[in-house]
Amino acid sequence: DARVTQTPRHKVTEMGQEVTMRCQPILGHNTVFWYRQTMMQGLELLAYFRNRAPLDDSGMPKDRFSAEMPDATLATLKIQPSEPRDSAVYFCASGLWTSSTDTQYFGPGTRLTVL
Amino acid sequence: AQKITQTQPGMFVQEKEAVTLDCTYDTSDPSYGLFWYKQPSSGEMIFLIYQGSYDQQNATEGRYSLNFQKARKSANLVISASQLGDSAMYFCAMREVRNSGNTPLVFGKGTRLSVIA
Numbered sequence: 001d002a003r004v005t006q007t008p009r010h011k012v013t014e015m016g017q018e019v020t021m022r023c024q025p026i027l028g029h030n031t032v033f034w035y036r037q038t039m040m041q042g043l044e045l046l047a048y049f050r051n052r053a054p055l056d057d058s059g060m061p062k063d064r065f066s067a068e069m070p071d072a073t074l075a076t077l078k079i080q081p082s083e084p085r086d087s088a089v090y091f092c093a094s095g096l097w098t099s100s101t102d103t104q105y106f107g108p109g110t111r112l113t114v115l
Numbered sequence: 116a117q118k119i120t121q122t123q124p125g126m127f128v129q130e131k132e133a134v135t136l137d138c139t140y141d142t143s144d145p146s147y148g149l150f151w152y153k154q155p156s157s158g159e160m161i162f163l164i165y166q167g168s169y170d171q172q173n174a175t176e177g178r179y180s181l182n183f184q185k186a187r188k189s190a191n192l193v194i195s196a197s198q199l200g201d202s203a204m205y206f207c208a209m210r211e212v213r214n215s216g217n218t219p220l221v222f223g224k225g226t227r228l229s230v231i232a
Contacts, residue, residue: 031217043222056219060185091160095217101148101167102217106160 002026004094004107012113018080021110024073032075033093033104034067034075043091049075050097082114117142119207119223122193128197128229135182136192138224140208146212148188150220151181155203164191168212194228202230 005024012018034046037058039081042095047057052069060067064086065083066078089111118141128134140149151163166181171186174181182191190209194201204227208220 018149039186042224043208043220045219045221048219050216056158093160101165102164103150103162104217104220105162108154108157110161111158 001097002105004092004105006090006092006107006110008052008106010111010113012115013042013082014115015083016026016081017114018074018078019082019086019112019114021090021092021112023075023077023094023107025075025092025094026081027073029094029102029105030072031095031097032069033095034077035091035093035106037089037091037109038087046077046090051099079112082112087114090107117144117147117209117211117220117221119209121207121223121226123226124224126226128194128228128230130199130230130232131196133193133195134170134197134228135207136194136207136228138190138192138223140188140190140207140209142188142209142211144211148210148212149181149183150208151158151179151190151192152206152208152222153201153203153204154225155200160206164192199230199232202228204228 033048046059046065067103089109092107095104120139147168149166153161164176178195180193204225207223
């Protein structure tokens with residue numbers, strides 16, 4: 001049963017520290033999304049990639065967030081420096097680009113708490 | 116711009132009864148896709164069902180069906196024969212089909228469903 005994996009599942013850090021979240025998309029999926037879920041804003045897109053190339057990162061605070069795909073099996077989301085308002089659940093999702101009917105399969109999420 | 120509205124913050128349903136979760140959407144594009152996801156207390160997001168804007172028939176997947184009314188811009192999820200395990204948050208989402216690819220989803224705020232024994 002192919003799944004998207006994310007590490008760590010939980011992260012507690014102090015304001016100002018660097019946070020790195022990792023995602024392994026489903027093998028063969030060429031589209032990767034990063035979403036953030038908060039009580040106030042709900043689920044919102046941060047960035048997404050197709051064939052490892054960034055297509056849209058307009059949802060990310062550029063000064064502190066960065067997203068990359070070093071290879072087809074790894075996507076990373078970094079926050080430096082972290083702030084309390086970054087506390088949220090960060091989801092990675094993957095899918096195939098082939099059709100608009102294709103769904104996105106979500107990982108379990110990384111719950112980030114910034115103190 | 117796309118927008119999804121879920122007006123029911125919370126719903127209760129008796130076990131074995133059917134329940135309808137409301138979703139209305141707004142888009143200026145003629146082609147779009149509508150999705151429903153389930154998020155149990157464990158936090159994962161589980162894909163349930165998909166409806167394309169040009170699909171003639173309402174989508175069904177097991178106990179889930181999507182009541183698609185295009186003129187009203189509504190895409191309600193119907194769960195038949197509710198089970199205790201259906202208790203979760205349910206999110207309606209959409210994407211425009213402009214690029215004919217797997218583009219980002221826009222989500223509603225969700226409805227929390229509680230199934231009562």
